Amino acid sequence: MDKDPILQTIDLKKYFPLSKGLLLRVKTYNRAVDGVNLNIFRGEIFGLVGESGCGKTTLGKVIVGLEQPTSGKVMFEGKEISGSKSKLDYNLRRKIQMIFQNPYNSFDPRLRILDSLAEALKAQNVEDKNEMLEKISRMLENVGLTPPEQIFLRYPHELSGGQLQRASIARTLLLNPSFIIADEPTSMLDASLRAGILNLLRRLRDENRLTIMLITHDLSAARYLANRIAVMYLGKIVEIGSAEEVIHNPLHPYTKALLASLLPLDPLSEEPEVKITGEPRPAVNPIGCRFFDRCPYFMKDKCDVNTPELFQVKEDHSVACFLYK
Amino acid sequence: MVKALNGVSLELEKGESLGLLGESGSGKSTLAYAIMGILPSNARIIAGEILFNNNNLLRLSERELNTIRGKKIALIPQNSMSALSPVHRIGDQLVDILKNNVGLSKKEALEKIKEKLKIARLSSNILRMHFHELSGGMRQRVMIAMSLMMDPEIVIADEPTTGLDVIVQYQILRELKSLQKNLNLSLIVISHDVSVIAYTCKKVAVLYGGSVFEYGPSVKIFRDSKNPYTSLLLKSHPDIHSPVEKIVEIPGSPPNMLNPPKGCVFHPRCPFSKTLCKTKQPPLIKVGIDHYTRCHFVKEIFGA
Numbered sequence: 001m002d003k004d005p006i007l008q009t010i011d012l013k014k015y016f017p018l019s020k021g022l023l024l025r026v027k028t029y030n031r032a033v034d035g036v037n038l039n040i041f042r043g044e045i046f047g048l049v050g051e052s053g054c055g056k057t058t059l060g061k062v063i064v065g066l067e068q069p070t071s072g073k074v075m076f077e078g079k080e081i082s083g084s085k086s087k088l089d090y091n092l093r094r095k096i097q098m099i100f101q102n103p104y105n106s107f108d109p110r111l112r113i114l115d116s117l118a119e120a121l122k123a124q125n126v127e128d129k130n131e132m133l134e135k136i137s138r139m140l141e142n143v144g145l146t147p148p149e150q151i152f153l154r155y156p157h158e159l160s161g162g163q164l165q166r167a168s169i170a171r172t173l174l175l176n177p178s179f180i181i182a183d184e185p186t187s188m189l190d191a192s193l194r195a196g197i198l199n200l201l202r203r204l205r206d207e208n209r210l211t212i213m214l215i216t217h218d219l220s221a222a223r224y225l226a227n228r229i230a231v232m233y234l235g236k237i238v239e240i241g242s243a244e245e246v247i248h249n250p251l252h253p254y255t256k257a258l259l260a261s262l263l264p265l266d267p268l269s270e271e272p273e274v275k276i277t278g279e280p281r282p283a284v285n286p287i288g289c290r291f292f293d294r295c296p297y298f299m300k301d302k303c304d305v306n307t308p309e310l311f312q313v314k315e316d317h318s319v320a321c322f323l324y325k
Numbered sequence: 326m327v328k329a330l331n332g333v334s335l336e337l338e339k340g341e342s343l344g345l346l347g348e349s350g351s352g353k354s355t356l357a358y359a360i361m362g363i364l365p366s367n368a369r370i371i372a373g374e375i376l377f378n379n380n381n382l383l384r385l386s387e388r389e390l391n392t393i394r395g396k397k398i399a400l401i402p403q404n405s406m407s408a409l410s411p412v413h414r415i416g417d418q419l420v421d422i423l424k425n426n427v428g429l430s431k432k433e434a435l436e437k438i439k440e441k442l443k444i445a446r447l448s449s450n451i452l453r454m455h456f457h458e459l460s461g462g463m464r465q466r467v468m469i470a471m472s473l474m475m476d477p478e479i480v481i482a483d484e485p486t487t488g489l490d491v492i493v494q495y496q497i498l499r500e501l502k503s504l505q506k507n508l509n510l511s512l513i514v515i516s517h518d519v520s521v522i523a524y525t526c527k528k529v530a531v532l533y534g535g536s537v538f539e540y541g542p543s544v545k546i547f548r549d550s551k552n553p554y555t556s557l558l559l560k561s562h563p564d565i566h567s568p569v570e571k572i573v574e575i576p577g578s579p580p581n582m583l584n585p586p587k588g589c590v591f592h593p594r595c596p597f598s599k600t601l602c603k604t605k606q607p608p609l610i611k612v613g614i615d616h617y618t619r620c621h622f623v624k625e626i627f628g629a
Contacts, residue, residue: 051490160578190348191517192575192594195561199574217490224563224572247565261495263520265564267527267543274495279460 012072034235047226162193241317344526399472416452445470462493534590541616
């Protein structure tokens with residue numbers, strides 16, 4: 001991994017209007033993504049961790065172009081890819097692809113696997129049947145679906161979740177991306193199949209030099225795969241750093257709580273100590289730290305008045321919290 | 326015909342917590358539904374008995390069963406979103422349940438409901454709310470309160486935290502664990518998540534393809550498993566508390582129960598499988614105090 005950013009977001013925002021009253025006037029906004037600045041380096045797995053509703057999927061969708069940002073920019077290979085459609089460079093944007101959470105929803109149930117995968121090649125104007133078949137077989141083998149002949153003619157419902165998720169990764173790879181967003185790629189899978197998908201993503205980084213943004217709520221999966229981890233809470237990145245730093249030396253009270261809540265695998269280990277209570281409320285209030293109402297270190301007239309920005313504590317570790325300033 | 330469960334014998338003592346650990350299709354929910362007597366109408370229990378305080382539940386009439394189901398044995402269902410109607414207030418629904426099923430007056434019912442909400446750490450303000458207005462964690466607390474309504478002896482929690490965030494999951498499980506202790510409940514937790522079972526249960530049954538593969542005290546199972554499936558499953562789980570090692574993949578997929586493999590159901594995925602495994606189903610054998618495993622080659626693989 002080198003420090004050459006392949007993708008950057010610059011003060012990226014995505015607000016969803018919440019309308020109220022008889023005339024459905026827009027009074028407030030749900031600030032799903034609220035000023036996110038990220039640099040993702042070529043060849044790394046970047047883990048974006050957060051709980052449901054923190055905006056991690058919305059951020060992924062804005063980057064891939066499924067949602068238009070409210071403001072801010074997404075830069076890919078140094079060029080802006082967000083913005084009005086007429087200016088878009090589709091060849092560049094095609095380099096960014098997404099793997100979805102539920103493979104049963106991302107495949108057409110009426111198409112055989114071969115036909116679904118062929119769509120990806122047709123989109124690149126590959127017409128020759130033999131070439132298609134060869135490329136698809138090679139790709140299926142690459143993602144561990146062997147022998148490919150046994151997979152070709154099946155329908156999505158005839159495959160297990162793990163097999164279908166592998167097929168969906170194969171379909172994504174056929175588009176020849178250089179940047180992949182994997183949104184909770186293992187959360188629908190059985191425990192015994194999860195490890196296979198995690199190891200596959202790891203291999204794609206190490207052997208194919210792919211850059212992967214892993215969106216997950218699972219800190220242990222993020223730590224297993226990611227070079228760097230960013231923790232998101234209600235639209236903001238609250239902590240970012242190398243995976244080992246964030247996991248072993250967490251600074252933000254929210255990151256600490258997340259880590260403490262992870263249940264140990266050993267029945268004899270001590271009861272975890274989790275200091276925070278409650279559940280996150282949608283990010284409507286623009287003032288103050290997003291976490292102050294749940295924070296055990298809440299400082300009055302500071303955290304509820306000013307919004308902490310990310311600042312660097314160490315090389316490779318930044319946090320948005322007044323405790324460290 | 327799908328053989329969802331195959332010769333399962335388990336024991337739950339008073340005040341004990343038992344975890345049923347298994348992937349989808351392992352039969353863990355079927356087992357719970359069988360105990361509750363709420364199997365789908367096309368399901369047949371071909372053999373065996375379910376003894377509750379030495380009474381065989383399978384011999385009881387529907388009317389007799391209704392004095393036990395939901396009262397002595399309560400279920401916390403998996404999908405709490407569909408457990409209550411979204412268009413009626415929570416309070417009205419809970420009162421109706423108690424009025425119709427137990428014959429309490431509205432006042433008595435409300436009193437009981439408030440008492441149980443308090444145990445589940447919910448404010449009685451939620452009675453005026455609608456179910457969808459609650460967060461996932463609060464919905465699960467309502468489910469816990471409902472399961473405790475008739476002071477049951479056994480509570481079955483079916484995937485009690487699936488879909489909840491980590492912090493909320495921890496809060497709910499801690500609650501469940503302390504209730505089990507304080508009320509001396511017998512608790513059955515069904516989960517696919519190794520850590521959920523390790524945290525909440527003192528005894529574990531690992532199910533795979535409709536059979537118990539390993540059964541024993543959780544300390545034994547999680548620290549010193551004697552079964553290839555269990556030990557691989559534990560190694561396939563990235564553990565945040567220990568250094569990063571490459572996690573182990575279990576090849577293949579869980580069995581299709583319409584056409585399960587012959588012999589040991591795990592043999593097509595087992596790295597240790599030999600000819601015997603393909604033809605003969607291994608029996609459940611004793612490997613320690615209260616510790617049982619289903620594997621032909623337990624001595625060869627795990628030592629004596």
